[in-house]
Amino acid sequence: MFLIGCCLTIATVRGQTRYMDKVFEVINTRTYTYSDTLKLDFYYAPKDKVTQKPLIILMHGGGFAKGSRNGRDEQKFCTAMAEKGYAVVSLSYRLTRKNKSFGCDCPVPEKIATYRAAMQDLGKALKFLHSREVDLKIDLNQVILAGSSAGASTILNALFMRSHYEFRDIEFRNTNFVGAISFSGAMLDSEYLRSKKPVPIVMMHGEKDRTLLVGKGPHRSCGPTNVGYLILSGPLAITEKFRTNENPFLCVIDPEGTHEWSNYGYSYIPEISSFLYRTIFQGEQIQTFQIIKHVAN
Template identity: 40%
Template sequence: MIDAEVQQPKMKLNIASFLKYLFTCLLLFSLQITEAQKTKVIKDGVLRRTYNYADTLQLDFYSIPKDTISLKPTVILVHGGGFTAGQRNGGDEAGLSRYLAKQGFNVASIDYRLSRKGKSFGCDCATSIKMDTYIEAVADLSKAINYLTKSTSIFKVDSSKIFLIGSSAGAETVLNFQFMRYDYRFKNLPYPDANIIGAVSLSGAVLDENYINYRNKIPLLFFHGVKDSIVPYNTNSHRSCSTTDTGYIVLNGPKAIAERLRDLNGDFRIFYNENGGHEWASLGYEFPEQISQFLEEVLNGVANMKDFENVTSPIESRE
């Protein structure tokens, strides 16, 4: 009887030890899964690692190897392609990502659902489907930011200093993410607990500029062609659809956004091309110095600007 009483606590201790061992094994296994999902590539002194952040969606994370800074300002890059195509690791996206990483930023170039792949996103695509597509892309961007900011030991992301950059459909995603979250169709998405301090739009627009207010205004940098017939420079229909088209939906480009920001004493800089079209969704990548300068001005609190500047394509100027 005495022996049984002595051995009972020892049995509890063994069970507790086993549970602790099991927990440790599970933790190490989960870390191995996280490690296994990344592919390492070093180019120009910049390390690129690839991760699955949600389902089959991936992101490429660019950073400087052996950087001793604990947390860094981070850029989230969202590619274009009309929600039918495009890739996070295209030449433009990878080039800008490496450039900004060398300037001291973390950069994450992300996938998002291409819901219209193999389908139309033009005037014959129903407005309700277009709206669902916009919402899905914003949800994916939200998941990517959540993934990055909840794993600070891996990514060293300063969640109080997040920048967004997008091209075409990616720029629409960025602007809708920042300004449309109080719209009833967007408000229940998994928004991250992170502070967006600035954004860059290459040929992008927002669904409704009236949702921009004193609380969510941030400094914005735009590159846009004035004659863009796909995503308007001012306020017009997407892809210039007529009011009788099933895919008619109104978008508000940089000029309309700038007017709204001016009313709110917000900061913006618009690089526009008088005769340019939607090709500026790609040509905007040719201005990495201006993009980097904008990010630095915002970080340093000196982004006091309300500028419109006519620019020429650097590709044309080299011909």
């Protein structure tokens, strides 16, 4: 349903199912500069014979002020997904709020400009990847966007807010987004979901997150008199819209969880890979809520 016209590759390797199980032991990385000083890390299995692999693109968190494409959690996640047969990219983007506030004293126009800059960098990365599509053996008709916190908000806006007047000029070329993974993310306005085509999405969030609320509410829990008062839509607001258009989702909520789920989400590889496999490659219509209390290792 979601990939009509695309070539799907679902192979079984020694009794293991590609995209569900670990099918490769060795994962290599290459680092590329995709724009100015911005870099991306490309994770791949050197023994993989598939020439058009689905691609996962990860954008790290950090409030647009810090964070890294090659942090410990990011590396583990990218490696684990590459072991399942995906090609994976983890990219740096402009940290436009470095040494600046992104809280309630940050005016809304500056917040919008921050989201816009990160989306522009995603577009630049896609332009680079299109120029290397054959060399990297990736299929840009099968792209899954993933992100944590600021990165999660960026990918949600890139998926669902592109018709908004602030973002409609941002170029994503002829990329087909077929899935999404959001750890503690929120989009600008869930009303923009009404006419969107189905994109299977995993969302993991803490119910006590005060940075990005689980439902619909102000960014950083700002008050209406603050210059940074900006209403965002978290996973509960998003899934409310998805229920009416049959968009597949896995929404994981921790009743005691905070914004730490921006890190915790990386450890739920089996749940994520199972959902993506069943919805993207098997075409299952799944809408699932799960209540999970995260236990740190």
